[in-house]
Amino acid sequence: MSQTKEAFAKATALDTEIAVSTRNICKNYGAVEALKNLSLDFPRGQLTSLLGPSGCGKTTLLKIIAGLLEPTSGEVEVNGRLVTGPGPNRAFVFQDFALLPWASVMRNVAFGLELRGVAKSEREAIAERYIREVGLAGFEKSFPHELSGGMRQRVGLARALSVDAKVLLLDEPFSAVDEQTRRKFQEDMLNLVAHENKTFIFVTHSIEEAVFISDQIAILLPRPSRVSEIIRPTGFRNRDMGNIRRDPEYLDIVDQIWASLRSYVE
Known part of the structure; x- marks a missing residue:
């Protein structure tokens, strides 16, 4: 991360109340090191996307925050309280619907x-x-x-x-729908973030989706995963949703993230 971006991210974090904090999270599956000393703050009332190559540990981190997985080491706090398992302050939206x-x-x-x-x-x-x-x-x-x-x-x-629940955890919730429905979901998500006063943590493989819906994007490196870069789109956030995908800042951030991830795509 450049010094300018890093300083901006830190300044923004200092000015924003934090809902969820992960501190030095490590997760091993036998000899496989999935997460290594991963630390990340999630601002209250905002949507943070976890973005990175397949297998980098996005869903693993989400399940640790949910209390569905126990980290090998490190800790998670939600609203200042240590996570020791699932709780009513968090709700999980599964990729495969999980309906009755x-x-x-x-x-x-x-x-x-x-x-x-x-x-x-x-x-x-x-x-x-x-x-x-x-x-x-x-x-x-x-x-x-x-x-x-x-x-x-x-x-x-x-x-x-x-x-x-004050924290909603969404594991690629739009991946199983067609492109038109996905775009409508993305617009609906922006409205929910604006009106629900909840903290959203969103796993996605789509760069365009992450830039469109996110207040904060955390780019994760391949295994063992840790945070490579934090990006906070700002210039187009209050504009008409129909124009966001044509906004120069939106397009520049999409290109910037692709340049960061290109070398990790097999």
Whole structure:
């Protein structure tokens, strides 16, 4: 990272409240060293993308933050509290939807609240709000097999939003949908970040997607993974979404990231 970019990243971090911190995270799978002394801060209320070549440990890091995997060493803090396992302050959106096939959209979205013992009328009112927010109003009684892949992913997102976790962890949530649906999801994600007051940590393989949706992009090196560079797109963040992909800064950052990652692509 250049000194200018590094100084900018540090100054921004100092000015922003941190929701999630990873400190010197190492993760070994037998003799394989997946993560090595990886440290990264995630600003509150913003979306950070984890971007890097296949196999660099993006999903491993996400699962460690979720408490689904235990690091070999190092620690994770969420809102100043040490992570020792899964907790209600984090919600995970899986790449493969992970819906209950026998349950309606309403039941799937409300399921996390049901596990917490929330009364049926209350949990369905909350679920209805997020079903509407992700664009599925009218499909409350439908079942997963009756929905397209994009619609099923919206159900998974609504379920994560409904439990009111402060940190949402998204593992390539748009990878299984067509390009048109993916672009619409990306625009919806920008609206969610703007209005939900949550911290989003987003794994993606797409450079263009990361630049479009992110407040912060952390580029990870190949195994053993650590943070290579932090980029914070700023110039086009408040512009009309329809013009972002033509913005010179957007195009320059996409090219810059590709130049950084090109040598790691087999």
